[in-house]
Amino acid sequence: MDWRGQGILLSVRRHGESSAIIDVFTEEQGRHAGVVRGGTSRKIAPILQPGAQLDLSWRARLEDHIGTYQVELLRSRAAAAMGGRLALAGLNAVTALVGFSLPERESHPRLYRQTEQLLDLLGQDEIWPLAYLRWEQRLLEETGFGLDLSRCAVTGAQDGLVFVSPKSGRAVSMAGAGEWADRMLPLPPCLLGESPETDQETLQALETTGYFLETKLAPALGHKPLPEARARLIAEVRRLL
Template sequence: MEWRDHGILLSVRRHGESAAIIDVFTENHGRHAGVVRGGAGRRMAPILQPGAQLDLAWRARLEDHIGSYHAEPLRSRAAAALSGRVALAGLNAVTALLAFCLPEREPHPELYTRSEQLLDLLENETLWPLAYLRWEMALLEEMGFGLDLSACAVTGKQTDLAFVSPKTGRAVSREGAGDWASRLLPLPPVMRGQGAAEDSEIVEALRTTGYFLQAHLAPAMGDKPLPEARGRLADLLSRRL
């Protein structure tokens, strides 16, 4: 069995004296692990950094074996990750969330494209927070926990939407919320692609998406705790205000 693809390196761990096992989000084969011979050596270790874009050739005797990778660099994101605290925290959050929720060997080509585009914006601190929020909403959608923000779940109206139901992920208007408003999550305009996308709105929106990651997505992953890297990024963006 063999195939060739390109992908985003999510994690790497040493295997034996000089090899490494890498976990990669590939475009056509999903999240897929494999052994890189010499992956812990002087030549390959600088290449095998989380977030790196790799050209990969995978080979195994049987399809269900872990197999081995031959990896060549397409694009390093190490310099971009070190350009600032937000960039480094962002790269760690993206790779950790993908490793956390993606099932093994299940293709998600649209999410792959979104992830690649997001990581290419790491050095742009102006655009990146909004791009990250949109990516996180897309991640929830891809995993089956998408938010329906098109109309009020109570009245059916499409105006004055201000809240999100923590149970259903549907939008709720001020009128529809009534006395239940304090029990609902905020719906800042940026989540519907409206307004100026101020940092304060993005931080508020990340609290809402964070709730669904924690309360809905994480239990579906076998009650594994949400990666700490995601919380660190949200805290860092909050402290920037």
């Protein structure tokens, strides 16, 4: 069994004396692990940095074996990630959440393409938080917990949507919320695809998507806590306001 393609390196861990096991996110194969022989060597180790875009060739005797990788670096994102605190926190959050959320060998091509585009924006701090918000919305969709913000869950109205139901993930208008308004989550316009008027609005939207990551996605994966890297990213976004 073998395949070849590109992938984003999510994580690396040592395997034996000189090899490494890498976890990569690919467009067609999904999240896929494999062994890199000599992965801790001076030649290969510098290539194996989280976020790196790799050309991958995977081979195994049987499909369900972990298999081995041959890797070539297409582009490194290390310099961009080390260029600022937001970029580094962002890279860590994205790679951690992909590894946390997706089962192995399940294809998510739309999420893969959006992940690649998002990581290529590292260092552009003025636009990155909003791009990351769009990515989290996609992650929720791909994992079965997407928000339905098309119309009010109570009245059916398409205008005046200001809340998100914490139970259903559906939009709710002020009239629809009624006496339950104080129990609803905020629905900033940027969650509806509009440009945010303030950075605070983006942060508020990230608090809403974070609620569903923490209370819906994480429990579905066995009540694992969300990776701490996400909390560090949100703290960094808040610091920059």
